[in-house]
Amino acid sequence: MRDTLTGSRIRERRQISGLKQAQLARQVGISASYLNLIEHNRRRIGGKLLVDIAAALSVEPSVLTQGVEATLIAALREAAADAVGQSAEIDSLDEFAGRFPGWAGVLAQMHRRVVSLERTVETLSDRLTHDPHLAGSMHEVLSTAAAIRSTAAILAEPGELDAEWRDRFHRNLHQDAERLAESSKALVAYLDQSESPDDRQGLPMEEVEAFLDQRGFHLPELEGGEYGDDLVQHGLRSAAARSLIRQVLKQYAQDARAMPLGRLREALQADGLDPLKLAARFSVDLATVLRRLAFLPEDVLPRPAGLAVCDSSGSIILLKHVPGFALPRHGDACPLWPVFSALNRPLVPVHGRVTFLGRSAAEFECFAIAWPQPVSEFGHEPVYRSVMLVVPPGDDKTRSGAEVQLGASCRICPKTDCAARREPSILSEGF
Amino acid sequence: MSRKVLLIEDEPNITEAIRFLLTREGWVVETHAEGGNAVETILAARPDLVILDVMLPGKSGMDVLRELREHADMKALPVLMLTARGQSRDREMAEKAGVSRFMTKPFSNVEVLTAVRDLYAQASRS
Numbered sequence: 001m002r003d004t005l006t007g008s009r010i011r012e013r014r015q016i017s018g019l020k021q022a023q024l025a026r027q028v029g030i031s032a033s034y035l036n037l038i039e040h041n042r043r044r045i046g047g048k049l050l051v052d053i054a055a056a057l058s059v060e061p062s063v064l065t066q067g068v069e070a071t072l073i074a075a076l077r078e079a080a081a082d083a084v085g086q087s088a089e090i091d092s093l094d095e096f097a098g099r100f101p102g103w104a105g106v107l108a109q110m111h112r113r114v115v116s117l118e119r120t121v122e123t124l125s126d127r128l129t130h131d132p133h134l135a136g137s138m139h140e141v142l143s144t145a146a147a148i149r150s151t152a153a154i155l156a157e158p159g160e161l162d163a164e165w166r167d168r169f170h171r172n173l174h175q176d177a178e179r180l181a182e183s184s185k186a187l188v189a190y191l192d193q194s195e196s197p198d199d200r201q202g203l204p205m206e207e208v209e210a211f212l213d214q215r216g217f218h219l220p221e222l223e224g225g226e227y228g229d230d231l232v233q234h235g236l237r238s239a240a241a242r243s244l245i246r247q248v249l250k251q252y253a254q255d256a257r258a259m260p261l262g263r264l265r266e267a268l269q270a271d272g273l274d275p276l277k278l279a280a281r282f283s284v285d286l287a288t289v290l291r292r293l294a295f296l297p298e299d300v301l302p303r304p305a306g307l308a309v310c311d312s313s314g315s316i317i318l319l320k321h322v323p324g325f326a327l328p329r330h331g332d333a334c335p336l337w338p339v340f341s342a343l344n345r346p347l348v349p350v351h352g353r354v355t356f357l358g359r360s361a362a363e364f365e366c367f368a369i370a371w372p373q374p375v376s377e378f379g380h381e382p383v384y385r386s387v388m389l390v391v392p393p394g395d396d397k398t399r400s401g402a403e404v405q406l407g408a409s410c411r412i413c414p415k416t417d418c419a420a421r422r423e424p425s426i427l428s429e430g431f
Numbered sequence: 432m433s434r435k436v437l438l439i440e441d442e443p444n445i446t447e448a449i450r451f452l453l454t455r456e457g458w459v460v461e462t463h464a465e466g467g468n469a470v471e472t473i474l475a476a477r478p479d480l481v482i483l484d485v486m487l488p489g490k491s492g493m494d495v496l497r498e499l500r501e502h503a504d505m506k507a508l509p510v511l512m513l514t515a516r517g518q519s520r521d522r523e524m525a526e527k528a529g530v531s532r533f534m535t536k537p538f539s540n541v542e543v544l545t546a547v548r549d550l551y552a553q554a555s556r557s
Contacts, residue, residue: 135516139486142515143442146537150448153540165451172444423520 005075005108006050009064011039012074013057021323022216022298028052033213036323041112072097075108082111118412137187144180148173204240209319211236211245217307217320218297222249225257248318255292258284264292265300273303273394275367276349286349287371290389294320306390308339312370312383324362325390326408334413335420336406338368339388346370346384353393357407357415365393434551435459437478439469439495440513441487449482452540453547466490470498473505480551482543485514485521493528500529507557509550513538 014024025035028049037043045053054061073093080088089096097104151169155161161169221231227250236242259282271277275289282289294307306322314335319327327333333340342350350368367389372382407413410422436453440446441464450460463472467489473481481499485492492512499505509531514521516535525533532546 136486139515142536143445143486146513146515147442147444147448149537150452150540150543151444154448154451168447169451172447176444 005041005072005112006045006064007037007039007041007043008075010035010045010053010057013059013064014039017057019057020298020304024053024056027056031214032216040323042116072101072104072108075111076104079107079111082114134187137183140183141180141187144176144183148176148180151176204238204244205317205319207236207238207241208244208248211241212248212320216297217295219249219252219295222253223256223261225253225260227253251291252295255288255295258282258288259292261296261300264296268300268302273301273391275389285371286367286369287385287387290367290369290387293389303391303394306364308337308388308390310339310343310386312343312385314340314343317385322390324356325364326356328409332409332411332422334406334409336404337388338366338404339386342368342370342386342388343384346372346382352402352404354390355403355405357405357413363393364390366390433457433459434480435461435476435478436480436482436547437461437463437473437476438482439463439466439472439487439492440482440484441465442484445484445513448540449543452544456544456547458547464488466492466495469495470502473499473508474502478508479554480509480511480547482511482513482547485512485516485525493524496525496528496530507554509554511543511546511550 014021021035021039022032025032028035029052030049034043038045050061050064054064057064076088076093076097077090080090080093151173155166155169155173219231221228229246231249232242232245236245259278263282264278267278267281271281273293275286275293278289278293279286291307291309293301294305296305298304304322305320306325307318307320308316308327309318310316314333316327316333321327327337327339335341337354338350338352341352342348347370350366352366352368354364354366356362356364368386370384370386372384375382405415406420407415407425410420411425413421413425415421434457436458438446438449438453438460440449440462443464446462446464450462453460461476461478463469464487466487469483469487469490469492483492483495487495492514496510496512499508499510506529510529511532511534512525512530513534513536514525522533531550534542534546
């Protein structure tokens with residue numbers, strides 16, 4: 001049986017070693033996002049990479065592949081927590097795993113499979129709805145399949161068919177079979193490419209995020225506060241993506257100029273992560289602080305920081321993921337995220353503690369603010385954007401902030417009786 | 432009097448198969464492969480029933496349907512909509528636009544024929 005928990009063990013060992021994902025990834029020569037996929041058991045691992053990771057974590061590769069009971073127990077605990085309408089005997093977990101390791105392994109594996117399928121549903125549902133390329137490809141495949149089905153059914157009918165019609169339908173069938181083969185191959189190739197986080201080729205915004213992701217959302221070239229176009233000339237395929245990244249990088253350089261890295265490092269060491277204090281110290285607005293914090297290297301900001309920027313229609317225009325933070329890229333997000341609620345009260349700093357009602361049950365501290373875009377003429381209505389910084393919860397419990405429970409999108413959110421619900425959840429329909 | 436169906440579909444081999452099936456059932460089948468001037472074509476052809484694809488060049492079938500229903504004498508015209516997208520939101524959108532029946536690809540010939548017969552019978556009764 002293929003072992004499916006190697007990634008979890010790598011994560012466990014890395015955390016024991018006190019290494020950050022990015023540090024381990026750098027040591028073994030892969031991207032942090034790819035390591036993240038491995039750690040969540042979404043990529044197989046073996047061979048040289050496994051040996052390298054084991055060496056970096058100072059353990060034998062077999063410890064990672066064969067695992068220890070603790071990993072199994074953690075997975076069972078997760079399965080018990082996720083069970084709906086069924087309470088498991090948590091106190092007897094150790095005994096269960098010890099007496100029936102095979103059954104315990106099966107249960108843990110089934111649970112991981114469910115988690116993985118739910119993630120797939122989330123991703124595909126989001127993309128099918130909003131990715132024009134995918135929607136077009138699916139339409140092509142299904143239309144061709146419809147033509148084949150109809151034509152084949154006519155040819156299969158009993159009785160004689162007029163020779164002219166018969167020849168025409170045979171010809172059509174042949175054409176459609178060829179088309180279906182081609183369009184299916186193209187679709188599979190597209191989906192395969194999209195599997196790799198380093199090679200997303202969908203919408204321009206995805207290209208921009210892949211560009212930033214590859215650089216760990218930190219660009220030393222811009223830390224001097226000067227924007228140069230050289231960066232944009234390499235690594236982006238589409239003109240639309242190049243245009244978008246220019247805006248992002250110009251803003252980055254401007255923010256870096258207002259909050260230089262050296263002084264910011266000192267301020268964070270002195271005051272910790274306190275966006276309002278930072279805004280006062282650097283005499284900048286809160287939006288600048290939140291954007292700036294999301295583009296810092298890990299050795300400067302002690303907590304991994306995610307970022308979401310949206311316009312006043314709620315469309316996400318920049319997204320930086322961190323583990324557990326899942327905001328749909330193409331809309332349909334939960335309106336309870338502070339990045340959206342900040343739009344209700346422009347210029348008012350919003351702080352919230354968010355519990356994500358997914359399988360991960362991740363918790364975050366969110367800081368957000370909506371700020372107006374410059375207008376060129378008097379009398380124009382202001383157009384707002386909203387920015388949200390997402391970090392794991394800190395120790396400071398004194399900061400006031402709403403407690404919010406939310407899900408990735410209505411379709412896969414288990415929360416009942418929610419004022420923000422737009423459509424029923426498939427989880428309630430027995431997925 | 433012969434019954435006329437207008438099939439608006441840009442996939443020629445689907446058009447061919449449906450035309451064959453309906454012609455055999457005694458329908459006069461006219462075809463059109465574009466969304467841009469589909470409403471004008473329907474208004475000119477005055478069919479008893481329309482089969483309308485959603486993804487059409489020029490204008491989506493959904494927009495064609497909305498515009499069609501703005502014409503007072505087209506509110507009751509039976510429209511069978513064909514789509515590759517069967518999600519509930521698409522179905523809801525089609526219902527809001529005034530669809531008579533919604534069918535997802537790939538459909539079977541029996542499903543199409545049954546839907547056409549039912550829709551025509553309902554329209555004849557009312």
